[in-house]
Amino acid sequence: MPEPINAQPDPNTPAEQWLARGAALAPEELECIEHAVRQHLNLPDGTPLCLEHFAAIREMWLSGKPITDASLAWLAAADSPLSALSHLYLNETHVTDLGLAALASDDSPLTSLTELYLDETQITDAGLAALAAQSSPFAALMHVSVSDTQVTNAGFVALKNRFPAVTFYN
Numbered sequence: 001m002p003e004p005i006n007a008q009p010d011p012n013t014p015a016e017q018w019l020a021r022g023a024a025l026a027p028e029e030l031e032c033i034e035h036a037v038r039q040h041l042n043l044p045d046g047t048p049l050c051l052e053h054f055a056a057i058r059e060m061w062l063s064g065k066p067i068t069d070a071s072l073a074w075l076a077a078a079d080s081p082l083s084a085l086s087h088l089y090l091n092e093t094h095v096t097d098l099g100l101a102a103l104a105s106d107d108s109p110l111t112s113l114t115e116l117y118l119d120e121t122q123i124t125d126a127g128l129a130a131l132a133a134q135s136s137p138f139a140a141l142m143h144v145s146v147s148d149t150q151v152t153n154a155g156f157v158a159l160k161n162r163f164p165a166v167t168f169y170n
Contacts (some may be wrong), residue, residue: 014079015051022074032065033075055081063091063117069099078107086112091119091145097127104136111137117169119147125155132162145169 022030037053038045040060060082062071072095075082088103088110100123103110116131128151131138141163146155159166 015081018074018077018079018081019051019054021077025070025074026066026068028066029068029071032062032067033060033071036060036062036065051081055084057082057085059087059089060085061089062093063089065093067093067095069094069096069102072099073102076103076105076108076110078105078109080109083109084112085110087115087117088113089117090121091117093121096122097124097130100127101130104130104133104138106135106137108137111139113138114140115143115145116141117145118149119145119169121149124150125152125158127151128155128159132158134162136162138163141166143167143169 022033025033034049035045037043037049037057037060038047040057041053043049043053060075067090072090074080075085095118100118102108103113103116118127123146128144128146130136131141131144141159142165144159144166145168147169156168159168
């Protein structure tokens with residue numbers, strides 16, 4: 001059986017190294033992420049998580065949680081197993097443009113992301129520009145929600161130029 005996330009194995013594979021790095025997040029952030037995984041998979045609270053659990057995630061609800069850019073960098077790391085993640089809910093979190101840049105890094109495995117919810121965050125046009133960069137991994141981004149943020153029309157235009165089919169919730 002794979003090692004659970006709360007264990008501290010000597011990481012041997014890139015995926016195990018990713019899991020071990022999660023322990024370096026602020027405890028409340030890791031707890032929120034683990035809870036979101038358990039909730040999505042209908043697992044009882046306290047169930048030890050392994051890589052296969054993270055790999056099965058299609059939606060992650062982190063809205064209203066103490067999630068920061070560090071969490072996004074961890075979730076979008078090159079060795080993250082979250083390649084199937086299609087919906088990411090980050091409303092009312094502490095996410096900034098730096099977190100969006102981490103999500104959109106060229107080695108991010110989040111290539112299946114189709115919906116991104118960023119209402120009431122600290123993002124600006126620079127964050128949307130990072131998502132729109134040619135090097136970003138998103139191929140199927142369809143919906144972006146940015147209500148009550150500092151995003152202006154310039155941010156919308158940048159994203160729309162890269163993803164003509166994208167719709168905005170604002």
